[in-house]
Amino acid sequence: MTDEFNTEIYYDDDADESHLETTTVAVLGYGSQGHAHAQNLDDSGVDVIVGLREDSSSRDAAEADGLEVATPVEAASRAEVVSVLVPDTVQPSVYADIESELDAGDTLQFAHGFNIHYNQIQPPEDVDVTMIAPKSPGHLVRRNYESGEGTPGLLAVYQDATGDAKERALAYAKGIGCTRAGVVETTFREETETDLFGEQAVLCGGIAELIKAGYDTLVDAGYSPEMAYFECLNEMKLIVDLMYEGGLGAMWDSVSDTAEYGGLSRGDAVIDDHARENMEEVLRQVQDGEFATEWVAENQANRPTYTQLRQAEKNHEIEDVGERLRALFAWAEEEETEDESVRMQADD
Numbered sequence: 331m332t333d334e335f336n337t338e339i340y341y342d343d344d345a346d347e348s349h350l351e352t353t354t355v356a357v358l359g360y361g362s363q364g365h366a367h368a369q370n371l372d373d374s375g376v377d378v379i380v381g382l383r384e385d386s387s388s389r390d391a392a393e394a395d396g397l398e399v400a401t402p403v404e405a406a407s408r409a410e411v412v413s414v415l416v417p418d419t420v421q422p423s424v425y426a427d428i429e430s431e432l433d434a435g436d437t438l439q440f441a442h443g444f445n446i447h448y449n450q451i452q453p454p455e456d457v458d459v460t461m462i463a464p465k466s467p468g469h470l471v472r473r474n475y476e477s478g479e480g481t482p483g484l485l486a487v488y489q490d491a492t493g494d495a496k497e498r499a500l501a502y503a504k505g506i507g508c509t510r511a512g513v514v515e516t517t518f519r520e521e522t523e524t525d526l527f528g529e530q531a532v533l534c535g536g537i538a539e540l541i542k543a544g545y546d547t548l549v550d551a552g553y554s555p556e557m558a559y560f561e562c563l564n565e566m567k568l569i570v571d572l573m574y575e576g577g578l579g580a581m582w583d584s585v586s587d588t589a590e591y592g593g594l595s596r597g598d599a600v601i602d603d604h605a606r607e608n609m610e611e612v613l614r615q616v617q618d619g620e621f622a623t624e625w626v627a628e629n630q631a632n633r634p635t636y637t638q639l640r641q642a643e644k645n646h647e648i649e650d651v652g653e654r655l656r657a658l659f660a661w662a663e664e665e666e667t668e669d670e671s672v673r674m675q676a677d678d
């Protein structure tokens with residue numbers, strides 16, 4: 331279906347599950363996305379085999395969830411669709427192991443385009459190369475499927491050797507529940523560059539820095555850490571929930587006129603022209619491959635900078651204050667069970 335934006339959006343009725351009927355799907359990896367794709371496909375009646383290394387710490391979980399587990403090589407050799415859901419940085423080496431198991435007409439399936447777009451994986455010409463990228467953390471892909479909802483996703487076809495690549499990808503999207511919510515067609519390049527930009531400048535990097543800067547400003551001015559935590563971190567969720575439900579408008583409608591005037595008149599003093607120029611620079615590094623080159627080299631060097639940055643983030647005072655405050659409040663207990671899996675993933 332083409333919507334008013336002229337983008338293709340596909341729903342359940344546009345996807346035909348028979349394209350996976352006589353197909354085995356190998357899901358390589360059983361982490362955030364892997365466990366969700368494997369279980370959702372299995373519940374949708376697709377034949378699934380999970381590919382994990384011999385000593386994998388994920389093996390018990392996959393088997394406990396009732397799934398067959400084999401090595402990545404064996405799983406790929408038995409499957410017609412190989413879904414690569416190990417971390418982006420290990421995909422090239424896992425791919426090197428399974429490449430010889432890909433037969434003509436098989437599908438190599440991704441949830442993010444990094445390794446194809448930046449040429450870290452170069453598949454043979456006779457296989458389909460597709461992407462179904464849920465726009466959500468994997469644990470919500472599973473949770474939304476179980477609750478009967480779906481998770482929006484992106485579809486892209488990089489290589490269509492069979493002429494059937496898109497139909498198979500749509501069947502996969504239906505199997506994991508994405509067509510319930512809607513699947514938008516894009517390209518590997520667009521998905522990769524927007525995803526990297528979004529997580530760096532806005533969703534993960536941008537918001538974490540905004541929260542810490544707000545917290546530090548208040549604490550440095552003599553306000554209590556508890557007040558700073560509630561104001562700058564805890565309430566963020568409630569504000570973002572309103573945006574999620576009804577855009578910025580729903581948020582501005584719900585807050586007081588005082589907050590609305592203050593926010594509208596002062597927000598761009600924080601995210602000013604300089605911050606916007608910095609965002610453009612972040613995007614440039616994504617677009618010209620500078621970030622990708624740096625990230626590949628960082629991994630080859632055993633992640634020295636990543637380890638340092640992670641530690642510094644853990645050491646920020648807001649993490650300690652938050653841990654102690656969350657333990658004291660009733661809402662923490664209620665949300666704990668629901669969010670446990672998400673946090674466990676974040677801790678990995």
Ligand SMILES: NC(=O)C1=CN([C@@H]2O[C@H](COP(=O)(O)OP(=O)(O)OC[C@H]3O[C@@H](n4cnc5c(N)ncnc54)[C@H](OP(=O)(O)O)[C@@H]3O)[C@@H](O)[C@H]2O)C=CC1
Pocket residue numbers: 358359360361362363364382383385386387388389414415416417418420424441442463464465466467468469
């Ligand atoms: N996280 C997310 O929500 C999102 C991720 N994506 C994309 O999905 C893909 C998967 O990401 P994500 O789910 O975060 O990955 P995870 O980090 O959660 O993957 C962990 C899984 O990969 C396995 N694994 C790790 N290293 C190796 C290795 N060297 N050899 C074999 N298996 C290994 C682990 O098994 P073991 O127990 O053996 O270590 C585990 O089962 C990526 O392309 C990512 O960009 C896309 C959208 C959102």
Ligand SMILES: CC[C@](O)(C(C)=O)C(=O)O
Pocket residue numbers: 464465466467468525528529533534
């Ligand atoms: C926002 C981070 C993400 O891009 C995602 C969950 O979509 C990721 O790579 O994990």
Ligand SMILES: [Mg+2]
Pocket residue numbers: 465466525529
């Ligand atoms: Mg993303």
Ligand SMILES: [Mg+2]
Pocket residue numbers: 442525526529
């Ligand atoms: Mg991402």
